[in-house]
Amino acid sequence: MWIRLLRPVHDQEGVADPVLTLTAIVLLLRPLDVWWVTAIVLTAACLSLLSRTVRRAPLTWILLALFVGARIVVLWPLSDNHIYLLAYWCLAIGLALSSTTPAATLSASSRWLLGGAFAMAVLWKAVLSPDYVDGRFFRVTLLTDQRFADAALVFGGLSRDQMAQNRAFLDPLPTGAELLTPPPFVEPPRLRAFAAVTTWSGLILEGLIALTCLIPLTRLEIARHALLLAFCITTYALAPVAGFGWLIATMGLAQCRPRQRLLPGAYVGVFILILMYSEVPWAGVLADWAVR
Amino acid sequence: MTDAAAGSDSHGGWRALVPVSLLVVVACSQVTLATTAGLTPWKGGGFGMFSTTDNGERRYVRVFVSAVNRSEEITISPSLSDAASRAAVLPRDAELSRLARRVVKRERRHRRPVEMVRIETWRIEYARDTLAATTHLTREFVCRVDPTPASCP
Numbered sequence: 001m002w003i004r005l006l007r008p009v010h011d012q013e014g015v016a017d018p019v020l021t022l023t024a025i026v027l028l029l030r031p032l033d034v035w036w037v038t039a040i041v042l043t044a045a046c047l048s049l050l051s052r053t054v055r056r057a058p059l060t061w062i063l064l065a066l067f068v069g070a071r072i073v074v075l076w077p078l079s080d081n082h083i084y085l086l087a088y089w090c091l092a093i094g095l096a097l098s099s100t101t102p103a104a105t106l107s108a109s110s111r112w113l114l115g116g117a118f119a120m121a122v123l124w125k126a127v128l129s130p131d132y133v134d135g136r137f138f139r140v141t142l143l144t145d146q147r148f149a150d151a152a153l154v155f156g157g158l159s160r161d162q163m164a165q166n167r168a169f170l171d172p173l174p175t176g177a178e179l180l181t182p183p184p185f186v187e188p189p190r191l192r193a194f195a196a197v198t199t200w201s202g203l204i205l206e207g208l209i210a211l212t213c214l215i216p217l218t219r220l221e222i223a224r225h226a227l228l229l230a231f232c233i234t235t236y237a238l239a240p241v242a243g244f245g246w247l248i249a250t251m252g253l254a255q256c257r258p259r260q261r262l263l264p265g266a267y268v269g270v271f272i273l274i275l276m277y278s279e280v281p282w283a284g285v286l287a288d289w290a291v292r
Numbered sequence: 293m294t295d296a297a298a299g300s301d302s303h304g305g306w307r308a309l310v311p312v313s314l315l316v317v318v319a320c321s322q323v324t325l326a327t328t329a330g331l332t333p334w335k336g337g338g339f340g341m342f343s344t345t346d347n348g349e350r351r352y353v354r355v356f357v358s359a360v361n362r363s364e365e366i367t368i369s370p371s372l373s374d375a376a377s378r379a380a381v382l383p384r385d386a387e388l389s390r391l392a393r394r395v396v397k398r399e400r401r402h403r404r405p406v407e408m409v410r411i412e413t414w415r416i417e418y419a420r421d422t423l424a425a426t427t428h429l430t431r432e433f434v435c436r437v438d439p440t441p442a443s444c445p
Contacts, residue, residue: 072337076378077325077331077335077336077378077381077382078335078348078377078378078381079335079337080334080335080341081334081335081337081338081339081340081341084315084318084337085315088311088312088314088315089311091310091311091314092308092310092311095307095308095310095311096304096307096308098307099305099307101304101305104304105304105305105307105308106304106308107304108304108305108308109304109307109308109311109312112304112308112309112311112312113311113312113315115312116312116315116316116319117315117339118339120319120338120339120340121339121340121341121342121343123323124333124338124339124340124343124344125342125343128323128326128327128333128340128343129333129340129343129344130344131344131345131346131418131420132343132344134420136345136418136420136423137342137343137344137345139423140345140418140423141342141345169423169425170418170423170425171425172416172425172426172427173425173426173427174427175426175427175429185422185423187423202342239342241341
């Protein structure tokens with residue numbers, strides 16, 4: 001058992017090397033916030049990038065899953081959801097590498113995990129949350145979350161002064177208090193429409209991804225890849241959660257077949273694009289230009 | 293690797309089902325905690341992020357300390373902020389007791405009397421059409437302190 005977990009799996013037996021390499025890069029790029037978890041995970045991720053033996057040993061990924069899981073327990077309940085997905089993904093890699101059909105196991109694991117995560121996201125947005133479907137979430141978030149501010153300026157047609165006034169309006173007052181002259185609230189039709197498009201396109205796209213991942217039909221494969229790529233390209237241009245995007249791109253890559261030449265390149269390209277989204281303030285540049 | 297081996301239409305055996313089973317168990321626990329114990333949908337592994345304005349940034353706690361000749365609201369100092377964040381995100385007895393114990397410890401370190409710690413958890417909500425923001429008290433927790441060690445539940 002232990003020998004099997006330590007024995008590296010060769011390329012021809014299974015999982016494509018870029019899947020493991022990109023996962024190690026995701027681990028290096030994510031802050032883990034607990035010093036001893038950070039030390040161990042960063043060391044293991046570096047070693048797995050440098051050494052094929054470490055990278056292809058199942059035990060490496062099972063230990064990484066345990067330490068990322070430990071981070072979730074230590075910081076309970078403050079961890080973001082992509083940290084949970086990272087732990088499941090490391091476990092999936094470790095278990096797949098210890099199987100007799102590593103690529104098929106990891107491909108199926110990836111599909112189930114993405115299906116489960118997106119199905120839960122749809123359940124929360126469409127059923128459990130009281131303020132998503134009626135549009136309130138994005139109407140408020142586009143105005144109050146600094147990370148979405150540039151997009152609201154570019155696509156919503158707001159000026160910076162109007163944005164500041166709206167933020168003052170959305171500041172809550174103490175219970176029972178009322179201002180003599182409340183600040184004005186300006187919501188141009190373009191901003192309202194942008195909030196509605198963001199709300200519904202996100203929900204529909206996530207629902208379709210959940211369906212194509214959970215329904216095991218080969219003919220849905222291309223649709224699934226197209227939806228995953230479209231989701232990464234559009235969502236992470238606005239949403240400030242690169243960690244999730246990198247994981248989705250890596251998990252999509254794990255579902256590519258060897259005869260597919262363009263698709264793996266597309267996933268690697270999307271991984272780099274999400275890195276650019278997170279590091280290059282493209283919306284800020286556009287906003288400066290648009291509201292100049 | 294062959295196409296058959298990489299075929300995504302296979303179930304992948306039990307090894308492929310273990311991670312997603314964990315995901316389902318954690319996600320169901322998160323939904324239960326969110327609907328019964330006030331956990332914000334954004335946290336807890338249930339993938340409810342970006343689904344509601346009810347996130348940690350729109351939740352806060354207020355802490356009141358009282359003793360003989362003393363009754364005041366205290367500010368959340370850096371040494372309390374971690375426990376305060378956990379209590380705001382999941383206002384259960386365990387998280388609130390943890391915050392209360394930290395408050396008692398801090399007050400005693402500064403040689404200030406403390407007989408009772410009262411914690412209020414609040415959240416901001418927005419009206420459906422006007423988006424007018426209002427604050428709502430979601431939980432009130434009282435911890436009475438023995439003269440010597442902290443004895444919150």
